[in-house]
Amino acid sequence: MKLSNFFLSTTKEAPAEAEIVSHQLMMRAGMIKKLGAGIYTWMPLGVRVLRKVENIVREEMNAAGAVELLMPVIQPAELWQESGRWDKMGPEMMRIKDRHDRDFIVQPTSEEVITDIARQELRSWRQLPKNFYHIQTKFRDERRPRFGVMRSREFIMKDAYSFDVDKDGLMKSYQIMYDAYARIFTRLGLEFRAVNADTGNIGGFASHEFQVLAESGEDVIAYAPDSDFAANLEMAEGVAPVAPRAAASKALELVHTPGQKTCEDVGTFLKLPLERQLKAMMYMSDSGFVLCMLRADHMVNEIKLGKVPALANYRPATAEEIEAHLGVEPGYCGPVPRHGNAHPDKVIVVADRTAAAMADFVCGANESGYHVTGGNWGRDCPEPDVVADIRSVVDGDASPDGKGVLKLRRGIEVGHVFALGQAYSAKLGAKFLDKDQKEQVMEMGCYGIGITRVVAAAIEQNHDEKGIIWPQAMAPFAVVIAALGYDRSAEVKAEADSLYASLSASGVDVALDDRGERPGVMFAELELIGIPHRITIGDRGLKEGMVEYQARRDTAATKVPLAEIAAFVARALA
RNA sequence: CGGGGCGUAGCGCAGCCCGGUAGCGCGCCUGGUUUGGGACCAGGAUGUCGAAGGUUCGAAUCCUUUCGCCCCGACCA
Numbered sequence: 001m002k003l004s005n006f007f008l009s010t011t012k013e014a015p016a017e018a019e020i021v022s023h024q025l026m027m028r029a030g031m032i033k034k035l036g037a038g039i040y041t042w043m044p045l046g047v048r049v050l051r052k053v054e055n056i057v058r059e060e061m062n063a064a065g066a067v068e069l070l071m072p073v074i075q076p077a078e079l080w081q082e083s084g085r086w087d088k089m090g091p092e093m094m095r096i097k098d099r100h101d102r103d104f105i106v107q108p109t110s111e112e113v114i115t116d117i118a119r120q121e122l123r124s125w126r127q128l129p130k131n132f133y134h135i136q137t138k139f140r141d142e143r144r145p146r147f148g149v150m151r152s153r154e155f156i157m158k159d160a161y162s163f164d165v166d167k168d169g170l171m172k173s174y175q176i177m178y179d180a181y182a183r184i185f186t187r188l189g190l191e192f193r194a195v196n197a198d199t200g201n202i203g204g205f206a207s208h209e210f211q212v213l214a215e216s217g218e219d220v221i222a223y224a225p226d227s228d229f230a231a232n233l234e235m236a237e238g239v240a241p242v243a244p245r246a247a248a249s250k251a252l253e254l255v256h257t258p259g260q261k262t263c264e265d266v267g268t269f270l271k272l273p274l275e276r277q278l279k280a281m282m283y284m285s286d287s288g289f290v291l292c293m294l295r296a297d298h299m300v301n302e303i304k305l306g307k308v309p310a311l312a313n314y315r316p317a318t319a320e321e322i323e324a325h326l327g328v329e330p331g332y333c334g335p336v337p338r339h340g341n342a343h344p345d346k347v348i349v350v351a352d353r354t355a356a357a358m359a360d361f362v363c364g365a366n367e368s369g370y371h372v373t374g375g376n377w378g379r380d381c382p383e384p385d386v387v388a389d390i391r392s393v394v395d396g397d398a399s400p401d402g403k404g405v406l407k408l409r410r411g412i413e414v415g416h417v418f419a420l421g422q423a424y425s426a427k428l429g430a431k432f433l434d435k436d437q438k439e440q441v442m443e444m445g446c447y448g449i450g451i452t453r454v455v456a457a458a459i460e461q462n463h464d465e466k467g468i469i470w471p472q473a474m475a476p477f478a479v480v481i482a483a484l485g486y487d488r489s490a491e492v493k494a495e496a497d498s499l500y501a502s503l504s505a506s507g508v509d510v511a512l513d514d515r516g517e518r519p520g521v522m523f524a525e526l527e528l529i530g531i532p533h534r535i536t537i538g539d540r541g542l543k544e545g546m547v548e549y550q551a552r553r554d555t556a557a558t559k560v561p562l563a564e565i566a567a568f569v570a571r572a573l574a
Numbered sequence: 575c576g577g578g579g580c581g582u583a584g585c586g587c588a589g590c591c592c593g594g595u596a597g598c599g600c601g602c603c604u605g606g607u608u609u610g611g612g613a614c615c616a617g618g619a620u621g622u623c624g625a626a627g628g629u630u631c632g633a634a635u636c637c638u639u640u641c642g643c644c645c646c647g648a649c650c651a
Contacts, residue, residue: 009584010612011584011585011586011600011601012585012586012600012601012612013585013586013587013599013600014585014586015585015586016580016586016587016644017580017643017644017645019644019645027585034643036642036643037642037643037644090649091575092649092650108650109651138651140650140651142650143575143647143649144645144646144647146644146645151650151651155651156651157651158651159651209651210651218650302648412651413650413651414651415651416650416651448651449651450651451651452651453651454651482610484609484610485609485610488609516609517609517612518608518609518610518611518612518613519609519610519611519612520609520610520611520612520613521611521612521613522610522611522612523610523611523612524611524612525612527611528612536610538610539610540610541610548610
């Protein structure tokens with residue numbers, strides 16, 4: 001591609017609305033243009049990157065035995081009513097009507113359509129397993145689109161759907177996709193982690209998210225640097241402390257703590273670290289009033305809470321309910337009964353594993369303006385009714401697999417594999433005849449990659465103060481020839497043209513900057529748009545028979561004899 | 575949806591409090607000088623001041639309504 005023929009539109013300044021670096025750089029590099037909230041045009045430069053990502057995804061999906069098709073963006077409501085998602089999906093799903101006033105949706109995903117295809121086309125066990133995928137535009141009317149294409153309403157997703165005869169088959173298909181995803185993100189040159197994810201309420205039984213590690217990520221993942229353990233914060237298990245609970249060494253004491261309602265206040269007031277305090281969280285559930293106790297520096301994890309039987313259908317308790325059950329306002333609540341105030345018989349105490357292992361703790365005294373110090377389970381209050389993992393793990397916690405300690409990092413979810421089971425196939429009646437001529441419901445898996453989001457995530461991970469630094473596999477051009485004075489120097493023009501021709505002929509994805517821009521402008525732009533390899537040809541070097549090579553991450557250029565540059569570049573690209 | 579903020583030239587912004595006929599930087603156009611790190615000189619073009627209504631002799635500025643956009647907030651590729 002000759003850049004004089006291409007279309008570049010870069011700017012020095014980023015629009016004020018761009019908050020994160022990938023959004024700013026994509027706007028500055030002229031990769032995308034906003035058309036509305038969460039709706040973007042992909043400009044020529046951006047499309048080249050998108051296609052690179054798509055092609056790698058496509059190659060690996062095909063290599064993994066998945067077959068490509070293309071399902072419609074606009075889908076009739078009937079299928080979605082049949083699966084129940086027409087009612088379940090809420091305003092995130094875009095609904096439209098045609099001229100006959102019939103209902104349609106703009107697909108946020110395609111389980112319904114693919115399952116409809118499966119139930120019509122796949123009728124014998126001999127046809128299974130099968131994995132279909134497409135790369136298609138999605139629309140989700142996000143309550144808050146943001147960060148450019150990172151969370152846009154319209155985006156491009158690769159979604160694949162596997163169909164198997166049984167759970168064993170499904171788990172094999174799942175593993176094949178898991179491995180394919182690992183290869184895809186490795187080939188794309190991204191630093192990522194596959195993390196164990198919550199299967200949520202869809203009823204599936206295995207799920208992993210592929211997270212690109214980046215500080216700007218919206219998700220938090222916990223992983224063990226010394227092992228392959230990695231999980232979503234919601235999923236990472238907070239293991240019980242190894243050491244048994246210390247024996248009580250202090251007497252229970254009531255201390256006056258007027259106005260000290262938060263753990264931080266109390267800690268400062270009593271000059272005690274948060275690790276010595278218990279904090280109380282009050283909920284109402286199907287079982288009644290529940291008092292949850294955690295170490296004060298830990299955060300309650302609401303997904304884990306929901307998995308504790310005593311907290312089925314929980315919701316935060318109101319101030320009135322807290323007053324009624326504990327006899328005290330929030331801020332002074334705790335498990336230690338106080339005569340005339342506490343009502344331990346009506347209160348279910350759920351303690352986090354760490355909290356349950358604490359001795360000589362500080363907590364609310366169930367009396368306004370008072371805390372207790374030297375509190376101990378069993379001695380000063382009953383042992384907790386339930387001990388469970390109800391907190392989010394923190395940096396330095398023991399890894400659940402017993403290998404080292406956990407670290408927390410932020411991530412951007414770029415892929416998700418999900419063993420769905422029969423959630424859709426049962427509803428839509430996707431059945432087949434097995435070897436014994438018995439009708440069986442298919443086992444499904446679904447597997448998504450946010451193509452457009454991958455592009456943004458790659459920039460979050462690969463940039464510097466000058467601009468984007470593309471991983472070679474997804475660069476809009478692998479190599480650029482920066483011809484200095486192309487419009488003025490016959491020698492430069494001749495050598496640049498000939499190098500461009502020979503690299504092109506050998507299949508290198510090369511761009512020739514033949515625009516005759518001033519060197520400063522040219523270098524700044526090429527660095528901003530992040531071309532990983534640059535060959536600079538100028539009169540100055542040509543006098544000595546030399547050109548220069550500089551990788552985007554290099555701090556200085558390397559002089560290379562003109563005659564050797566093609567071979568040099570071939571090695572750099574390898 | 576709740577809270578906060580913003581709509582002025584292609585982009586980034588000032589002007590608004592305190593009404594008086596719209597300005598700066600970048601970009602763009604013309605000519606010249608330049609040409610190894612976003613050049614310099616001279617000249618030039620560009621706005622229904624988001625929209626509608628109101629107050630006023632007069633509105634970018636004050637009032638009302640409305641639309642759009644951004645940021646913060648527990649369902650996601």
